[in-house]
Amino acid sequence: MPVMPVDRRTLLKAGGALAAVTIAGCTDSPSGHASPSAPPGPDVAVAPDWAGFGRGLDGRLYRPGGSGYAAAHQLFNPRFDSVQPGGVVKAASIADIRESVLFARKNRLTCVPKAGGHSYVGASSIANGLMVDIGNLRSMSYANGVLTVGAGARLYDVHAFLDRYGRSLPTGTCPTVGVAGLALGGGMGVHTRAYGLTGDRIMSMQVVTADGVFRPCSPTQNADLFWALRGGGGGNLGIVTSFRLSTIPGGKLGLFILKWTQSQAAAVIRGWQRFAREAPTSSWANLHLDARSDGTIAVRAVGVSTTGSATAAAAQLESFIGIRASSRSFSQKSHLEAVRFLGGGTSSPRTGFTAGSDVLRGPMDASTISALVGAVKARAGAGMTASAILDPLGGQAAKVPTGGSAWPWRSSLGVIQWYVGLAAHPTAASYNSARSWITSGHRAVAKASAGGYVNYVEPGRAIQSYYASSFARLKTVKRKYDPANVFHTPYSIS
Structure with missing residues (x-):
């Protein structure tokens, strides 16, 4: 909604082949083919003056039936092409956003808002409403370890810019995800354990609130909004509209990919859980259980070491599992090489999918692990593909950053993303089958689930389940800054 997702699902180039892996969230959806729609309200006495509104913009307004409208309202996921906003503003300035x-509000x-357009539920479009595309607000500057960046910047462009200075950010890997959507929902990735979430690096930001006021937010200015x-x-x-973020070193990364057999899946999950709790914060690895259409499942770990050498991190994961991987590959890459490798390149094509998540409050017991593996096997047994992708938390992500944060999962073990790739415009049967499988995944791990990850927002889950103990305070902030x-x-929160 989807971080992807990485949001945020991403592409990983492994051994010359591109394999679908979610490192941080690269995508999003509403229930079935239903379109998000504006809430009913009182009749407006005078129809909106769209023409006058458009003339007053520095950017451009696109309207249904007009030139460029069809492309202007597209999101990353083609499933939402049928959602028809009443207008799309390609903002060229903060004044356009105001x-x-x-x-x-008047009408x-x-x-x-739309940045990268990767929301898992298509939340950056709205039937009959107003989409505000901030993608052109992508300027960047760097000084003294701090990146100032427009909220419309895409992740690959941010990393390429910072690479000039030997710096980086902890982000997801999907190259076309917008920095705003990722950071505001948390932002998980390969540096999560070493340096925390993307959102944890935010020092201050500028925001236009529902009254049209341009507000600075920091630990000392509008601190409640900064927290939220x-x-x-x-x-x-x-x-x-923009962020100031504290950067991290952009050094070399050691990477590894380990694979095990299907029969070893439960042991791999048990060992990965121990790795997520006990491995040094310089080590990170996520785990993939992929249902394949031939009836089998693939089990693999994709890992990173910020020390530059992945062999020790991989060996520790194998020791926790108690089984040496049947396939092992290692590499060392520069910062930008690793960005391209983990993101599958410098861009990402529009992709159909549906997904969901469960946050693991702690290690799963044997019966829950068995149920998780069983859910993936059942999908494969039906001749259909899907993935359960486990990302670790802990380390620096367990610490509350300066100024506080609404992110509620500091003490959690990790996040499972349930992901199903779909055709650009899937049939109702294939979509419903995918959602049914994701529901079965939720049921399988229900005992261990604390809620969901807001960047992987999905249909059918209660909104408060994404925010846990932060929900009541978030509602208070919402009422203060957006009472209408x-x-x-x-x-959304209401």
């Missing part, structure tokens, strides 16, 4: 919010239109935006998800409280619920979708 005018868009005020226009939406009782639901207003949704770091982990509260995008599109709930305003439209962020200008920023509203079926998946």
Whole structure:
């Protein structure tokens, strides 16, 4: 909604082949083929003056039936092509964002921001409402370890810019994810254990709230909004226009890929759970259980060491599992080489999919692990593909950053993403089958699940399950800054 997802699902180039892996969230969806729609409101006495609104913008307004509209309202996931906003603003300035919010408020239109457009439920589009595309706000500057970046910048561009200075950020890997959506929902990735979430690196930000006011947010300015935006998800409280983020070293990374047989899946999960709790923070590895259409499942770990050598990290994971991998590969890459490797290149094509998540409050017991493996086997047995992808937390991500954060999962072990690739415009039967499998995954791990990851927001899950103990305070902040619920979708805080 989807971080991807990495949000955020991503592509990993392994042994010359591209394999679907979610390192941090690269995608999103609503239930079935239903479109998010604006909430009903009182009749507006005068129809919106779209023409006058468009003339007053520095950027451009696209309207249904007009030139460029079909492309302007597209998201990453083609399943949402049928959602028809009343207008799409390609903002060229902060003034455009302010005018868009005020226009939406005046005309009782639901207003949704779009950066990378990777929301798992298509939340950056809205039927009959106003989409505000901030993708052109992508300027970047760097000084003294701090990146100042427009909220529309894409992850690959951010990493390529920082590479000039030998610096990086802890982010997801999907190259076309927007920095805003990832950071506001948390932002997991290969550096999560060593340096925390993307959102944890935010020092301050600028945001246009529902009253059209341009507000600075930091630990000392609008501190309640600063807290809420770091982990509260995008599109709930305003439209962020820029960030200041503290960067991390952009050094070499050691990478490894380990594979085991299907019969070893349960042992691999048990060992990975121990790795997630006990491995040094310089080590990270996520685990993939992939259902294949030939009836089998693939079991593999993709790992990173920030020390530059992955052999020790891989050996420790194998020791916790108690089984040497049947296939082992190692490499060392520069910062930008690793970004390209983990992201599958410098861009990512539009992709159909549906997904969901469970946050693991702690290690799963034997029966839960068995149920998880059984769910993946059942999908493979039906001749269909899917993935359960386990990402670790802990380390620096377990620590609350300066200024606080609405991210509620500091003490959790990790996150499972349930992912099913789909056709660009899938049949109802294939979509429903995918959602049914994801539901079976939720049931399998219910005993260990604390809730869901907001960057992997999905249909059918209670909104509060993404926010846990932060939900009540988030609702208070929402009422303060958006009492008229200008920023509203079926998946937002209200």
